[in-house]
Amino acid sequence: MDVERIRSAFPALELGEVRLDGPGGSQVPRPVAEAVAATMTAGLANRGALTPGEGRTEQVVAAARSAAGDLLGSDPRGVVFGRSMTQLTFDLARTLSRSWGPGDEVVVTRLDHDANIRPWVLAAERASATVRWLGFDPVTAELGDVAPLLTERTRLVAVTAASNLFGTRPDVRRVADAAHEVGAVVHVDAVHLAPHALVDRAELGADVVACSPYKFFGPHLGVQAADPDFLEGLRPDKLVPSTDAVPERFELGTLPYELLAGTTAAIDFLAALEPGEGDRRARLGASMAGLEAHEASLVDRLLDGLAGIDGVTVHGRPVRRTPTVLLTVAGHAPADVSRHLAGAGVHAPAGHFYAIEASRHAGLGETGGVRAGLAAYTTEDDVDRLLAAVASLTSS
Incomplete structure (x- = not known):
């Protein structure tokens, strides 16, 4: 390079x-800071189609969803933005856990950042569900085998795509395939992987994958990506007047448009680290x-x-x-x-x-x-x- x-x-x-x-x-990098500044002074407005300012705002949002979809190998219609990966995970945990109850089980790993542990543990506790812990080898930092922890009552498996402490990159697909065999949802924390390797939600086997742009040259923000059809089946808490459309129904309040522009610029910067041809994903x-x-x-x-x-x-x-x-x-x-x-x-x-x-x-x-x-x-x-x-x- x-x-x-x-x-x-x-x-x-x-x-x-x-x-x-x-x-x-x-x-x-400069292009990210410049994109943030330019967006803040571009004469934006609340989203809509009536005025030029509304149109510019819509373009910023659409561009960010497209860029994040390219980064994560996921449909941009299933890209959700939030204050942080932690906030998005807590929100999703509250939503998913509404259908959990006594006897249901959730699997988390001891290798993960607490943002992919505590939201699920607390949600399980509120639902009187059981938390099962997947350990790792303290010497190698390699994740253990998830299969013995899975049952027909497993509702969710949360696993990291890369440990932010040791750098371990577990075989996420193996975990996801085993989880899907018992009908569990798979949530993958790709915060520490996205700055270092190409992420592909489908290849990982993730129902939901999350990352943080500020780890790959972008602004402080959280990104969550899932299949739009999966999101259509979820009913998060929201304000009555706010849209019920996916993915907007998962985004609380007005989006930080300048940070979305910075996220797009950061992903474009990543795509230009090496000379290349084709679309942005390529x-x-x-x-x-x-x-x-x-x-x-x-x-x-x-x-x-x-x-x-x-x-x-x-x-x-x-x-x-x-x-x-x-x-x-x-x-x-x-x-x-x-x-x-x-x-x-x-x-x-x-x-x-x-x-x-x-x-x-x-x-x-x-x-x-x-x-x-x-x-x-x-x-x-x-x-x-x-x-x-x-x-x-x-x-x-």
Whole structure:
């Protein structure tokens, strides 16, 4: 990949700092910021077809649904926008759980971010349904077998497409196929996968897939995608005057049109990471393939370097992973390691990053570890600066 060309689009990188904090929110390129600003000053209005302002607003919404559909391999008519992935998941959990009752079962995994755990656990508790937990190997961070947990009473299985703590990419399709055999709905958290690989809702076997644009160069927003026919069968809480059409019936209040424009710009930016031809989905495929190769090379360099530093432990050895590495340093609290790195101009935060169940299950408790997340704008020099900073801490 032409990493220098990509980096030139990010004003924040001109500060000279190493940004390995992308899993918590990536940096933003100029085209995204410009799209947000231009939309806010474009003379928009509430949605409609009477005035030019109404028409412009409709175009912004339609463009964002189309872009998100291309990103997630899903029908744009089933794309729902919300304040965050967390908010959208809580809303969906409340809606789906209305049909649950005593004896019904929900499966969640200990590998997931809490946003794909707690909404389902709380909804199950309110419905007096049973929660079944799918564990993972604390050493490899590989997800266990879901089949023994499934019964004819399983109503939903929630699973991550990529762990935001260890980078693990489970075999989601295998989980989904097993869940569908017993008639369960499958909800997939693709927040941590979407910045690193091409997402395809149908290929994953997901009934619903969710992501967050601010993890892939966009604004703070949540996106949920499902088959429109699936959404037609759900009756969420809504205001009486608001439309009953899908997907709008799931979107509470007025949409943040400027953030939708920024999301479209972010997806277009992703599609242009590598030269490509064809429609946007095809260009996304080419770009994400190039991105995976770029990030795989860098994460190998990072893992090899960390293996040569005494006192460093890398947590998780998944077979398939995103370029995300969780580490601890013997004799140093993760927060102190992160502080040391920050002093060297390297941003690699510490904590459990809301994957609290995963951190506990891996024996890291509430403290977690230091997370280094690579991105399209990461260079070999960035990796080497992190390694040098960690080595300087252990040698001292």
